[in-house]
Amino acid sequence: MAEKVGVYVCDCGSNIAATVDVEHVAQWAGGLPEVAITREYKFLCSSLGQAMIAEDIKTEGLTRIVVAACSPHLHEKTFRRACERAGLNPYLLQMANIREHVSWVTKDRVAATSKVKALVAAAVARVQYHQPLEPMAVAVNPHTLVVGGGIAGIQAALELGDAGYPVYLVEREPSIGGHMAQYDKTFPTLDCAACILTPKMSDVGQHDKIQLLTYSELEEVSGSIGNFKVRIRKKARYVDDATCNGCGLCIEKCPRKVVDDGFEAGMGYRKSIYTPFPQAVPKIPVIDRGSCIWFERGRCRACEKLCPTKAINFDQKDEILEVEVGNIILATGWDMFDCRRMPQYGYGRLANVFTSLEFERMCNASGPTGGRVVLRDGVTEPKSVCIVHCVGSRDKHYNSYCSGICCMLSLKLGHLVLEKTAAKVYACYIDMRPNKKDYEEFYWRLLEEGMLFVRGKVAEVTDVARTPQEEDQLIVQVEDTLLGKQRRIPVDMVVLMGAMEPRRDARETGLKAGISCSMAGWFIERHPKLDPIATMTEGVFIAGACQGPKDIPDSVGQGAAAAARIEGMISRGTVMIEPVVATVQEERCSGCRICNSLCPFNAIDFLETEKVSKINPVLCKGCGTCVAGCPAEAISGAHFSRDQINAEIAGLLCDADGRESGAELAFAPAQAE
Amino acid sequence: MSDKGTLAIYWAASCGGCEIGILALNEKILDVAAAFDIVFCPCIMDTKARDVEHMPDGHIDVCLFNGGIRTSEQEYMARLLRQKSKVLVAFGSCAHEGCIPGLANVTNRQSIFETVYLDSPSTDNPGRTLPLPEVQHNGFHLALPVFYDTVRTLGQTVKVDYYLPGCPPEADRVWDAVVAILEGTLPAPGSVIGAQTTVCDECTRTRSEKKIKAFKRTWQVWPEESQCLLEQGLICCGPATRAGCQSRCPTVNSPCIGCYGPNAGVEDQGARLITALASVIDSNDAEEVERIVREGVPDPVGTFYRFSLAHSLLRRAALVPDEERHELPLPRAAQ
């Protein structure tokens, strides 16, 4: 194997050069086997640096390139392109990460330089086993599936639809709108939520490019980027959506009233046939089988008798739709922390402890109290309200993360109380974090409006009085850390800022689409900074609060960003996918089927007639799980072959400072005959 | 002497099963005898090491060497036969990868001696006599081969031209090898003469996706006759074991124990088995996984490395260095 390897060591300004003796490394690397040329350069990623590599490839006839610089996440593409421009297959490049893995994690120049040598030796040993690879082109179906019709999903669907690309928008509830539809006002500008949301909702409902599938669930996803096949369960509404004109007569006449735990957050009632709220899109109601008198006792059918368009159909069944799409956006949002999990705050036990969602419904003009802020008795206006921050968040017993929106939410709710009542408003906070555009200003506004801020995490909310003044009150026990003393604040009403939590079924939903969740349960993005909307599964994107706690502007931004990414692919028509995939060598495969259940991307099929397993290269992400799992070593991973990995380990273990190392013997790959 | 080829068959640390394996050629043994003069085979004829020492180098055309290298005498014979043979074949699992004797690599000479000569319940050794390589007795100097701490494979001792796996190698595979030798269609030197796939390829049981909740031992279940044994919880080494036996054990409802060694190109059969089985355990709960393994695999080395320990990446349990081997000088070439 006679290769001509070029080794390039980057200073990264002083990022690397300050800690690593780059000149020495470059000179030393010249003595490694097969190395023809070595250079050290200030910024290899600059156009001059790239041009230098390309020039060397042409003039020196280099056949392999090693770049010792930053993380391949950042610049592997850059240097691959440089190779390509010089006519060298881009996969004949190997990067050694000497910045994130070395210079940024130590100040010890000697140790750093020695580690860099080992990493360079590993890369030089490995790159000699690299094979030229060609990316695969896949045609992109212009349809997109959006799962979840909250503000993030709505935005994504509208962006795509407006760009002229067809969308299926799947929403599990009878109407789109998500959580935002429940609110009265939205921070920080206090626009009415309905005023800004409902126009978007009706745009979706009327859009000729958007096929809206409400009261529907994602069943199964197969295929891969460009060509997914999706099965969707359209749950039986018992109302024919083609004939219903949304007049609402059925709702009016339905004799059964039940507590609405969904949209009204348990604060109000709905009928057994219902739309969640008046501005629902679509306007078509659903019959809740669980509470409907006909389904319960086999009598009634009032809705059917009175429906002017004969749209009620008690025999309707769930329907399974199959659609084909090129890309998928998950925008399934969040769930509220169950405040009962913190019994010390009394929710569910003490009547006048409310959750933020309940309070939102109470403030809403079209909500259960018509927008009046009252105690549970439905009439008494509170004289004092305490808002408790960080309920189930910033607490390692529940969720260690900051839920992000609650400080602003507290300010919004405080403002609404001050606006609607004469009550005193306290907020007990750990830290105030109104950290975005116009948020700090909103905080100042509330300070001026007279909201009272107590810095401390609430220990307890109790109705056990210690003094006559505390009788018949809720007492908020909190250590005021600014005053340095314990306080007992008697109030009429307490509002808990429950944390935004991942959807309870996020893991299952993620699994269907082939993406995973973080420890906390949020969908994992491809890169936390540089690619927050893509996922490790090509063609599956995430937007909104399903990726982590988020306010409305961020959710909208992500919805639009995901749509833009997809529009780019559709307009180009094809996507190139990485050829770094695993393949089964059929003659070595005995069809034992060990690998069949291992693939996180469902890329492995078992061919019954041939009795061998086969990997779909379009689905495969090259993760290597099956390569490791195959007991016969019938599966090999391109760009991560055993030869390459063994050579890399041997290189890594070769003692860069000259002593002899036994490791080479044990790991050196068998020489080709 | 005729113009037939010459054949030697030798045994080192082995059980004698490989000779039976050769006899299992049945009447084809006559074809072997027609093609070769057997010049050395202590199992069936009165030939001595001295006879081999007197042969010119390369006198033996093919030597089938079975057994691993456990003593200095075996090492001597391995070196001697290497020197005298044109083609040296590691015949059977012991020579190929250490086999059952190689499992003793989890311990060392001293504790083997203690078990065998002192501690075993049936041993009566009041003088606590242990074998010594050399003793002076009544003016005589008596010597025994040195017993090593470690069983080595033939390939770890001398250069081997071909490997024939199996415990013992199947008669049909032995015949394939004989034909290949006679017809000159042998693969590249250093390779295993055998299939490129695993036992499952020859197994007729139906297989589906595997999800294993508990591993069971053979006495605990009466396996269903047509379903993959591994799916029934029995640790079947078939998926990681080279094909060649026509799936003998699974065919009679007994899981494969791995005697044909790893598939072509695989470095460590046990590691392959472990990763494969680990990946089909049907639980993501660390404690449950631990329990499944603890209850179902009481003897991991004996289960996963039953035949291949000496040959594996592990090779043996760690040793204090100076307990190691006594080298013997190479025999001088005969004039």
Ligand SMILES: Cc1cc2nc3c(=O)[nH]c(=O)nc-3n(C[C@H](O)[C@H](O)[C@H](O)COP(=O)(O)OP(=O)(O)OC[C@H]3O[C@@H](n4cnc5c(N)ncnc54)[C@H](O)[C@@H]3O)c2cc1C
């Ligand atoms: C009480 C409260 C008040 C808030 N007030 C404000 C505010 O004033 N200003 C602000 O900027 N932010 C506010 N926020 C934050 C805001 O609610 C979120 O940013 C926003 O809801 C995120 O939108 P989303 O579309 O990602 O998720 P969601 O609103 O949760 O929408 C997700 C949608 O997906 C659907 N869905 C879920 N799973 C599936 C599935 N498997 N299949 C099909 N459909 C599914 C759901 O039914 C839902 O319609 C507030 C948060 C809280 C807790």
